[in-house]
Amino acid sequence: MADDTVVGSAATSTTRAMFDYAPAPESRSVVDIASSYGLFIDGEFTDPVDGRSFKTISPASEEVLAEVSEASERDVDLAVRAARNAHTKVWSKMSGRERSKYLFRIARIIQERSRELAVLESLDNGKPIRESRDVDVPLVAAYFFYYAGWADKLQYAGFGPDPRPLGVAGQVIPWNFPLLMLAWKIAPALAAGNTVVLKPAETTPLTSLLFAEICQQADLPPGVVNIVTGAGETGRAVVAHPDVDKVAFTGSTDVGRSIAQTVAGTTKSVTLELGGKAANIVFDDAPVDQAVEGIVNGIFFNQGHVCCAGSRLLVQESVAQDVLDRLKRRMATLRLGDPLDKNTDIGAINSAEQLAKIRSLSDVGEAEGAGRWSPACDLPQHGFWFPPTIFTGVSQAHRIAREEIFGPVLSVITFRTPAEAVEKANNTPFGLSAGVWTDKGSRILWMADRLRAGVVWANTFNKFDPTSPFGGYKESGYGREGGRHGLEAYLAK
Amino acid sequence: MTALLPDVAEVTSSDASLRRFLHGLPGVDQVGAEARAAELATRSIKTTAKEFAIDLAITMVDLTTLEGQDTPGKVRALSAKAMRPDPADPTCPAVAAVCIYPDMVGVAKQTLGESGVRVASVATAFPSGRAAREIKLADTRNAVAAGADEIDMVIDRGAFLSGRYLEVYEEILAVREACARPDGSEAHLKVIFETGELQTFDNIRRISWLAMMAGAHFIKTSTGKVQPAATMPGTLVMLEAVRDFRDVTGTMVGVKPAGGIRASKEAIRYLVMVNEIAGADWLDPAWFRFGASTLLNDLLMQRTKMKTGHYTGPDYFTLD
Incomplete structure (x- = not known):
């Protein structure tokens, strides 16, 4: 540089104060975490039949966040009965337009409570708040909005003139996108007129339980959404229950394989969204x-x-x-x-x-x-x-x-x-x-x-x-979620 | 990085070879560049980091008035503001420079004296650049002779957009020569692209390399007379260019977004982008500037808020 008085040299810059970003934590106080949670069956939080529970921790600190009920086979049975009852008496009889109102209402509440959901997701899952706030929760609302729009238009979805719901869907979701996977499962199922029993992953149950509160807040008829928390045993009970018409699973290829074996020879329809090595x-x-x-x-x-x-x-x-x-x-x-x-x-x-x-x-x-x-x-x-x-x-x-x-x-x-x-x-x-x-x-x-x-x-x-279908070839599973294609998995033609 | 060092003499030996080089630079994906800028804008800069950023931003302001109605009085007032942005607080740093038309250089120089605040003059038939080469060079020499420390030239966008790259290159070289002073020193050259007229990110990357090879000390987004002026993604592409240029040549070039940056929050976002794209070496008024006028008062207001804990009204800061 010809004129050092005007332009400094790179050498002097090493002694300069660095731009260190001060801590900018999102406040935890926006979310109330109860010390313990029951199972969400038939519109109410209920204690599990045999009273078993497990702890969910924050993976970032190993601090215990809450005690969560572990659903046994009997609890799952109660949940499936509630779902069946709600399906037969309420949800399958309701017009698509009425169902869509509930879904739109849920979507709006998700937006209103987005900060709470994002903080809870980051606490329970360990993912950065930037992602739960800017990706997960906005997508969750978007999926509910999208499928809310389909609920009264199913006859135009290309799956026959009068597509009917399958009945009760048993859904098992993973811990990587706890709330988003819930949305991928519940939104199309409800839009198509099914009722659901959903089991969140054992390490990340909290946002599913907050979602259960949102269902109450939206006055969703009891039994349309049931949330049973637990680990592998609970998931097996959901998948194997004889009165479940439809199984939807997202998770590892090994578990997917055993689910496919469990439902083989039954009339249940299955969608599996498994691993990848993209x-x-x-x-x-x-x-x-x-x-x-x-x-x-x-x-x-x-x-x-x-x-x-x-x-x-x-x-x-x-x-x-x-x-x-x-x-x-x-x-x-x-x-x-x-x-x-x-x-x-x-x-x-x-x-x-x-x-x-x-x-x-x-x-x-x-x-x-x-x-x-x-x-x-x-x-x-x-x-x-x-x-x-x-x-x-x-x-x-x-x-x-x-x-x-x-x-x-x-x-x-x-x-x-x-x-x-x-x-x-x-x-x-x-x-x-x-x-x-x-x-x-x-x-x-x-x-x-x-x-x-x-x-x-x-x-x-x-x-x-939400408008784009998602799913795999080969060992990555079968069936598609999202978009118009995602409705097919929840409709009988 | 491992990109090959361009042999500038060879690259600029003909229009065809300069074109081959510029069009051989990796493309810029618009969606990706905009997404990256938006992601960086979500950084949350609080407390000590915010204090640091606000003071740094003040020292990087090229306080600007470029109006037909400019008078010596206006320029004197602006110069006084540049030296003491907040008369109520002696710890407030001065800005980097005042940026004015060539005929005002003498007035600014006289007011600023030995304060350390530099005088930057636009030149080369600013803002359109639509004049004969001799006139542009005379405009530059006139500003340098009047005492300008820095020259903000505009490129010939017409020549660039019609693919006459060598003409643009040679003009920058010629202006750089016109920045020389009799004593052997030279005024520093900022090259304004008017990115709002070049429009595509591929164009911004190409003109960045062209200007750096021609010897620009700074590359600058806009005149402020065309909308959009400075944008986050456009500046991001320029920051990537100066970073890559240093990697292959060892030479550091500064970046100046100008026009449209009015709020402290926006200025801080730019500093985050400088920090994470070009690197901390560029966090210095010698290597990064803001071409702005109203930004300064917002920075001062935020600075006072950080120090006192409450906002004061705009009447507590001088309008010059």
Whole structure:
């Protein structure tokens, strides 16, 4: 620089005070958490028959949040009876227009109580408030609004002139998007005229129970929505109950397989939304800075606890180093910590069990010779934490390229040609989603035709919309949720 | 990063080769760039971080008046404000510069004296840039001779949009030469793109590289005379460009969004973006500026609020 009095040098900048973001925690006081919760059956919170309960904790601090009832087979039976009764006497007789009023009312209450729901979701699940506030809860309301609109238009949905509800739906949902998965299940079921018995995951029951309060607030007829909390046993009881007409499950492929076995030979219809090992494919002509954002969003969104996470980065060899350098620089700016801090990007791993699984698969990756890298990152003392991690030099033969890790761990694989990218992307037992990054529109369409994945995102990733169907190929499950297609799973033709 | 260092002489040897280089830069996906800017805007800057950001933002203001009705009186008042933005609080820092038309440089220089507040003059037939090359250069030399520390030039958007990249490049080179003073020093050159007229993010990335290769000290979004002026995503693309340019050449270039930034909240969002996209090295008035006029009073009002715990009315801050 010719004139140092005008423009400072980069050297002096190292001594400058840094722009440290002060803590900006969202207030916990917006939500009242009861010390214990009953089961929500027939419109009331009731104690479980045998009085068993379990604790739900905050994964960020391991603090106990509440005592939650554990539903036994008998409790599930009561819930299914309540749902059947409500279906026969009230809900199936009600006009679509009346049903839609209840759904619209629920959607509006969700919006009104969005802050409360977001804080509770972040407390119980560990996800950053930025995501629960800006992604989860707005989508929850959007799904209810969307399906509310369908309730009086079912005869125009393309499933016959007079589509009828199936009856009672037994629904089991996972812990990664507790409230959003509830919305994906309950909104279309109710719109189509079914009643539901829903079991939330044992580590994240609280927002489902708050949703039960919202059903009361909306004056939803008793028994239309029943929430039974518990673990695997409770879920099995819901799925196996003889009076359940429809089973809907989102979760691991192993559990999905056993559900398929349970319902085999019965008249129950089933939709399963299971695991994934999605390829996020970056071509050499990709908009590179946005592709890096898409990679970050693909695998580090919700700590990688996303069934459609872009856990395999397929990057064209000619730009691999540049993309990796940019990715690492970007990862160094991710802020890990208190999920309730509004500036947190990466929250806590949902449970000790999940953390152990992520650790063990990451250790396998290292043992198999892949290069492991994480940015410098202080992990909090309490709670369950895992730093954002990438593995380079991964080949198709590595376990971390094949098995779902369900954590903030990315496997980086290179390819040379579009055909090789397709081949590698499809070379997995899963087929839930994929991403394609290129400036060339024709190549996006060419790829989308060949990728065996339920969702293919073009120059974006992890985007959800109630109008868009979502679901998998192969071991990622069957059936579609969302959109007009999502109604089909809840209608008899 | 690993992008190849451009051989500037070769790249600029012909219109065709400059075009090949600029069109070979990675594209910008509009949806993705806008989403990233929106995400950064959700950062919550509170307490100590907010105090830090407000004071930093004040030191980065190029306090601007660019009106046909400007008079020596107006410019003297603005200069006084630039040196002592808050007469009630001596701890309040001065702004970076006053930004004015060339014929007002002498008045500003006289008022600002040795205060350290710089005089930035627009030039090159600002704001349209529609004049002959000699006139633009004479405009620049005149401002430098009058004592301008910094020159804010406009590019020839017509030439850029019709693909005459080399013409734009050569004009920036020529203006940079016109910034030279007899004593061998030079006025610092800010190159205004008028992103509201270039419109696409691909264009913004290309003009950023073109201007940096031509020797711009600063790249600046807008004149303030065209809507939209500065936008978060447009500035984001420019911040990515200066970051990448330093990676391959080692040379740091400053960024100045100008026009439309009126609230402290917006200014803080820009600083978050600087911090997380270009990096902390750019958090310095030597490398980042705000072209603004009404922004300053809002910063002062927020600053007083942070110090005293309550808001005062606009009448407690000077209008100049």
